[in-house]
Amino acid sequence: MSDRLTDALKHFCEKLRTSVEGGNEVSIITHLDADGIIAGSIMAMALRRMGARYSVRAVSDMNSSVVENMKADGRDFYVITDLGGGWASNLRKALDNKWVIIDHHEITEEEILTDDEAQILNPWKFGIDGGREVSAGGMAYMVASTLDLKNRDLSAIAVVSAVADRQDQGDKRSFFGLNAEILKTAQSLGLVSVDIDIILAGRETRTPHEALAYTLFHYIDGLTWNSEACYLLLKNAGIKLKDNGGRWRVLAEFSQEEKSAIVEAVAKFVGSSDKRLSEILLDDLIGYVYTLAKEDKRSLLRDAREFSTMLNACGRIGRAGVGIALCMGDRNTALSTGEEIMSTYKMTLRNNISTIFSEKWRLADDGKTTFVNGDGILEEAMLGAVSSLLSRSPSFRGRVLFVRTLTKDGTYKFSSRKCLHCKSQANLGVIMRQCSKALNGAGGGHSAAAGCSIPSSALEDFIAGIKEETNDPKIARETA
């Protein structure tokens, strides 16, 4: 870790400690996706252990009404996590210096230079790529473990937050940078174990065909959500799905050779229409899996990727509180509610995706960019989840994806992703921010995942703008 970051963390923690020891009531405002839920929960745990009075609230994005609400709320101090880039001057006006931000989204040079009181803790300030090397959960963990070494037990959920933001982008889905350091701590404490395996959830509980059909880390048209098709595929490939006593075998019971045969069967299925696709899939299906060793063997929370899916489900379905309770250790009501939420969420996603694929007019693809029109079918809250899942589909490999929906208040929301093996140099966060701002909208995000909202009258101009920028990224080459 860089010395500058270490010093900044010490200074930042002193500010927090002074606030808590002064008896201040702290309000944590966080983003409602999995990374935001984890970042907010880590800060809540750290504050609880300090004996602070605190509350946590999750919001979909930072906007003027959130700032107004904070002002009206009149709490003593605000900790904003996974949110707030571009809002420092508004926060200063509304709340003086009674706030800090812990985030990993790229911020402008101007915002860095005007942060005189060091209220913003952001990896980009220290030359660390917040899109790939550390999540907001990871930054919150850095704060928590600087406050007290005892908080190192929170490293396990910080690993989940890195997976949630798809920062497992190293060789075979490994981590690098600060994420790798956090993972090392979690491993040394026996909280997370790491293996190379098939990247499917439920390795200890599900048969391979069920795991293939119901894991949403990949979207394979024809297999995902189709357990029957997965069963036939594996059976026809000669894979022994039951043991000699007639009992279904779970993935963990398969030998390495048998696992390779499963992966090859899937790659062959995909490759029947495109050979390159099957190579990509082979690459993508085998890699590091991160197991939360202290979780029950049958629990969905045991696999870091599945844990992150459950948190996303909670946030997207408007039940972020359940996700926060899970992150803070509730394994009773929160877990059973979380499981129900997960089924509803997966069903909604399934309906959304199948409508998109069956109503072909919703897709416009020129080989480089894909536009998906979700008007009338995609709930605003599901937009990011749908675009993340589509971006993992081998059918959209190499593309930049834009998914849109018309919201109830008459604005358009966009979610964009770089799909599997996308080589585009475009910085989607910059494109979304600048193209929407030019048309009285607002947005931002990371190089590979971003979003925005725009007024409905600006739709055509906006689409023309993002097409031009994606194909010939002028602004996106600039530093944010």
Ligand code: C5P
């Ligand atoms: O909503 P979605 O999952 O597509 O968001 C992708 C990324 O873009 C997230 O990191 C989110 O914080 C960011 N974003 C943003 N402003 C928006 C919408 C999304 O900064 N209006």
